[in-house]
Amino acid sequence: MRVGFDIGGTFTDVIVLRDDGNIETAKVLSLLDRVGEDIVACIRQSGAAGHIDNFVHGTTIASNAVIEGTTAPTGYITTRGFRDDLEMRGERRPNLQDPLWVRSRPLVPRRLRLEIGERILGDGTVERPLDVEETRQAIRALAAQNVEAIAVCLINSYLNPAHEREVARLILAELGAQVVVCLSSDIYPQIREYERASTTVINASLIPVVDRYLDQLEHHLSAYSDRLLVMQSNGGIMSSEVARQKPAYMIESGPAAGVLAAARLAQEVGLDKVLSFDMGGTTAKACLIENGLPSEKAAGEIGGGVNVTTYQFYKGGHALRVPSLDIVEVGAGGGSIAWIGDGGALRVGPHSAGAEPGPVCYARGGRKPTVTDANVVNGYMNPKAIAGTTMRIDRAAAWEAVKSQIADPLGLGTYEAAYGITQVANSAMMRALRAVSTERGRDPRDFTLVSFGGAGPIHAAALAEDMESAKVLGPVFPGLFSALGLLLADYRHDYIRSIVTPLAAIDPNAILQHYEELQQVARDIMQREGVPGEAVRFEHYVDLKYNYQLQELTIPFPTTNGSRDLLVKLTERFREAHEQAFGYNTGDPIELVSLRLRALATIGDMRFSDLAAKIAPASDAVTKSEPREAFFGPQHGLLPTSVFRRSDIVGVQDGPLIVEEPDTTVVVPPGWSISRDEYGSLVLMKS
Secondary structure, eight states: EEEEEESSSSEEEEEOOOOTTTTEEEEEOOOOGGGGHHHHHHHHHHTTTTTOOOEEEEEEHHHHHHHTTOOEEEEEETTOOOOOHHHGGGGGOOOOOOOTTTOOSSOGGGGGGEEOOOOEEETEEEEEEOOHHHHHHHHHHHTTOOSSSEEEEEEETOOHHHHHHHHHHHHHHHHHGGGGEEEEEHOOOOOOOOHHHHHHHHHHHHHHHHHHHHHHHHHHHHHTTTTTTEOOSSOEEHHHHHHHHHHGGTTTHHHHHHHHHHHHHHHHOOOSSHHHHESSSSSEEEEETTTTTEOOSSEEEEEEEEOOGGGGGSSSEEEOOSSOEEEEEOOOOOOOEEEEEETEEEEEEEETTTTTTTGGGSSSSOOOBBBBHHHHHHHHHSEEETTTTTTTOHHHHHHHIIIIIHHHHOOOOOHHHHHHHHHHHHHHHHHHHHHTTTTGGGOGGGOOEEESSSSSSHHHHHHHHHHHEEEEEEEESGGGGHHHHHHOOEEEEEEEEEEEEEEGGHHHHHHHHHHHHHHHHHHHHHHHOOOOOGGGGEEEEEEEEEETOOOEEEEEEOSSHHHHHHHHHHHHHHHOOOOOOSSSOOOOOOOEEEEEEEEEEEOOOOOOHHHHHHHHHHHHHHHHOOEEEEOTTTTTTTEEEEEEEEOOOOOOSSSEEEEEEEOOOOEEETEEEEOOOOTTTTTEEEE
């Protein structure tokens, strides 16, 4: 028996996979101070009894701590002359023409950034030995400032970590275990000092925060299981012990699970071109999936705000160099607040009503109209209750909020204002979908939109129509799809080794030796997590670039029969990837920057085809609603709309209609039809 739970901005989704293969689901408000108790209550209500093999958890605790500035007080030790790297940030800024841009605060204030005497050269040799006494003084100075963590990032330590390890030894001798120590050579042993420093500081500052959070969680869950697994940004899972050491790897923990589930569904169904679309209470996320594999990125940033139009450039945040799924996120969710700007224009988000107080229709104290309130007013959502009747809905309150705060000031009818709110939200979400499709050279008309999240299926058909995509897939358990993705995930750990060698000078034997060393490290860590050595499999990648470029491309490492064969294959693959990414390639010299290793191990064999048989009993838990009127914009107006359950969809049904489920609502507008496939998914097609 396994349990997956994903904490979102408004709801926490829980899925219990029982030992007989049956699935129980629950949805509770995301109240972080009592999440452990709520998960235990969900398990009891599901009727599950006995020992649970493991819990799998997706969380935003790490990203929220960085964005909100609630990370632990952290000190920083670096080589003399590099104290201000964290503040200079590689001299980057999001817009050279913006005179009003204000740089955000550095991760560590200057008084806690200290320098020491030492120097390792670019070839890994020691030019100046570590000044031990000066290092001790720096450690004592940071201890006097009551830091909880110390990040150590010395120049060129990715080639020779000896000085960093000596600093760690001195910290342990001076302060014992009362302070967390994080070395850049352990977290991100890679060239580029700012990115390495930023990633190391983020990781160090999160360790105390995540450690306390996991302690509290495990305290409540330990009665059922002693194994808590955590979703990483890369779509794999790791043990809570590893998560405590590398919390930077779980920054995008929550969003990654839903994308992983969409990718698994695409593999099983045989869809080679998919756009995943996840709309929850606070944000909407999109990701490109091709041939069953979600798009990944080796680097990103956090804390710079959401700016889709420049998602591929610096946005003013802090560099974070950990492998992650390439998810574009916008501040438009069901809880996003609608408001009128100074110029009299209708705006939606990025501020959210969250779980407390929540949308007005939840009757929990919310006073500002949200996207959810607009959907209730339009008739898309049940006007009495949602979430399997556990959340009562006050449609009259939502109507009054939209009318008084949006419709009347703009001189609109209430239906028109509510529809306008949904359209503004849709335009924000379209930016995310375009960012992962057209802006990457893909034609969205060739892609199927896989929509999930508590609010995603309400908006999916309208978004697909705007993209001229003719097909939408609504998977099983759409409102809890990210929680389902947690139970589909494999163990995964990523490793990197910096080489920086001209491609023409590669020694295949040396490269293979590097990979073997990384593989042994991976086997040791996974065995400590309880994974048998024979269950571990490896994937090899390389980072390549033209020798004058600043950024590299990651491509699969080919099998080789010798040096010349390897050179030819790497050259061909790099130029193909460069052509697709940038539209051109040249005959210029190529440089190999890094070797990457991905270690994986499968933990379960759940399939969507097996879940399809379990949909009817789940849907029968929802009482079929009476038909109601729904507003589909000025073109169609108010239309009588039938309401179905998923199990009621037989054959092809024409819209407009609404499918109500315990975890979400699916809207089929006029001009669209709906059917159900062998995997239990709802298939929406443009007529």
